[in-house]
Amino acid sequence: MFAITTTGWSxxxxxxRRAAELRHLVMQDCGSCHGLTLKGGLGxxxxxxxxxxxxxxxxxxxxxxxxxxxxMPPWSNLLSREEARWIIELLYRGVDE
Amino acid sequence: MIAYYRALLLLVFLFVTGCxxxxxxxxxxxxxxxxRATGSVQIIDTSDRRALARIEGLGDLSHASVVYSRDExxxxxxxxxxxxxxxxMLLQRIDRRIIQSGNSIGGAISQDGALIAVSNYEPGGVxxxxxxxxxxxxxxxxxxxxxxxxxxxxxxxxxxKRFVFSLYEADEIWVADMSQPDDPDITRYRxxxxxxxxxxxxxxxxxxxxxxxxxxxxxxxxxxxPQLGVKRILGDYxxxxxxxxxxxxxxxxxxxxxxxxxxxxxxxxxxxxxxxxSNWKLVRRIAVHSQPVFVMASPDQHYVWVxxxxxxxxxxxxIDVASLEVIDTLKPGPAVLHMEFTPRGHxxxxxxxxxxxxRVYDAYTRREITSLEMSSPSxxxxxxxxHRIGL
Numbered sequence: 001m002f003a004i005t006t007t008g009w010s011x012x013x014x015x016x017r018r019a020a021e022l023r024h025l026v027m028q029d030c031g032s033c034h035g036l037t038l039k040g041g042l043g044x045x046x047x048x049x050x051x052x053x054x055x056x057x058x059x060x061x062x063x064x065x066x067x068x069x070x071x072m073p074p075w076s077n078l079l080s081r082e083e084a085r086w087i088i089e090l091l092y093r094g095v096d097e
Numbered sequence: 098m099i100a101y102y103r104a105l106l107l108l109v110f111l112f113v114t115g116c117x118x119x120x121x122x123x124x125x126x127x128x129x130x131x132x133r134a135t136g137s138v139q140i141i142d143t144s145d146r147r148a149l150a151r152i153e154g155l156g157d158l159s160h161a162s163v164v165y166s167r168d169e170x171x172x173x174x175x176x177x178x179x180x181x182x183x184x185x186m187l188l189q190r191i192d193r194r195i196i197q198s199g200n201s202i203g204g205a206i207s208q209d210g211a212l213i214a215v216s217n218y219e220p221g222g223v224x225x226x227x228x229x230x231x232x233x234x235x236x237x238x239x240x241x242x243x244x245x246x247x248x249x250x251x252x253x254x255x256x257x258k259r260f261v262f263s264l265y266e267a268d269e270i271w272v273a274d275m276s277q278p279d280d281p282d283i284t285r286y287r288x289x290x291x292x293x294x295x296x297x298x299x300x301x302x303x304x305x306x307x308x309x310x311x312x313x314x315x316x317x318x319x320x321x322x323p324q325l326g327v328k329r330i331l332g333d334y335x336x337x338x339x340x341x342x343x344x345x346x347x348x349x350x351x352x353x354x355x356x357x358x359x360x361x362x363x364x365x366x367x368x369x370x371x372x373x374x375s376n377w378k379l380v381r382r383i384a385v386h387s388q389p390v391f392v393m394a395s396p397d398q399h400y401v402w403v404x405x406x407x408x409x410x411x412x413x414x415x416i417d418v419a420s421l422e423v424i425d426t427l428k429p430g431p432a433v434l435h436m437e438f439t440p441r442g443h444x445x446x447x448x449x450x451x452x453x454x455x456r457v458y459d460a461y462t463r464r465e466i467t468s469l470e471m472s473s474p475s476x477x478x479x480x481x482x483x484h485r486i487g488l
Binding site for chain 2: 024027028029031032033035036037039040041042066069071073074077078
């Protein structure tokens with residue numbers, strides 16, 4: 001089931017199984033640098049409070065292309081754009097929700 | 098009278114059963130496994146190859162490390178959330194626990210066992226505590242020549258009651274002499290190289306080597322001749338090559354000195370770098386499965402076991418130090434995070450996070466002997482670390 005919306009922020013094409021994998025990736029592997037609770041580590045905090053009203057598109061670019069000069073790697077060869085968007089939505093919503 | 102004997106019998110019974118788990122025993126074959134998702138640790142017995150107890154309530158252990166008291170009774174667990182917990186390995190419980198900062202990366206115990214130093218990301222610096230009471234002894238903010246407060250990485254203990262550490266954003270290495278515990282004497286080395294991300298100290302406590310994330314090469318400080326300053330080594334090993342994205346920071350503290358060599362993970366490359374310890378020149382680049390995270394030498398220094406970064410982290414490779422060649426490839430399962438040799442090196446304990454298992458291998462046949470169920474296991478720390486510098 002695929003759905004396309006005008007905002008481009010739909011994540012309905014992510015299956016439940018993939019969603020569980022992505023959540024695991026966020027907690028465990030992103031958590032290596034950002035902390036399991038995403039309150040920060042080598043990388044900055046990624047909690048809803050820390051993200052605030054930062055533009056999601058900029059965050060998406062960071063996830064996909066990394067941050068040159070920092071340890072943040074580009075994830076575009078491991079994650080699709082849609083999957084990266086799903087992760088961004090999760091972070092802004094809060095992983096505990 | 099009968100009531101008296103009954104009461105006495107009950108007391109004896111309670112004493113015997115109540116003390117069963119506390120029967121006299123030593124701690125030399127014990128260790129801790131970090132369960133990173135649940136903020137717990139399990140005490141393991143490497144003689145019987147079993148878990149003895151789970152201890153909960155240690156906070157965020159997403160990046161945790163452990164050092165041991167000189168008598169191997171107490172473990173000091175450093176948590177990501179700034180938690181410092183003193184765990185009693187015999188009574189199987191938390192003895193003391195404090196939250197000492199906002200965000201921490203690890204710590205060290207002084208040569209005499211009296212002081213615990215913790216390296217902090219938030220606020221950047223090192224805090225030093227009384228090992229018995231966990232009372233604060235000294236606070237060292239890591240403000241570099243750039244005026245900024247920096248994250249501290251690569252903190253190790255060195256002989257003569259010193260701690261050595263690196264400032265990630267300030268490109269500096271500091272040596273804190275703790276002879277006067279409440280008045281640290283700090284020597285600062287500037288411009289050591291871009292973004293030191295971790296460090297190791299050689300087993301005799303002489304060479305401190307910090308890995309650099311922002312450029313090729315390593316920063317070396319000879320603590321026998323500190324007046325010579327920090328030397329850059331291996332500055333050109335990856336020159337002109339495109340760096341690969343790094344999905345997990347390599348770790349250097351895994352004691353990778355073997356024979357005449359130091360073996361270190363290349364940053365952003367599928368290689369283990371071999372350095373001649375007599376002149377610190379690059380001897381060889383060993384092609385491996387993916388990006389190495391831990392490059393750990395066996396206690397007899399004959400073999401080096403290597404694990405890898407996400408997403409190729411289901412694999413371990415073994416390098417023979419005599420030939421400097423990869424001689425075996427193991428597939429323990431999804432997300433191999435850490436390896437630990439038993440004290441004299443006959444077995445290797447391996448945490449496989451996403452299989453929720455710790456696997457035990459024969460170090461020489463490399464066959465699996467058994468495995469133990471653990472929840473998201475990461476670091477494995479055996480008590481013999483108590484008697485080694487820099488671990």
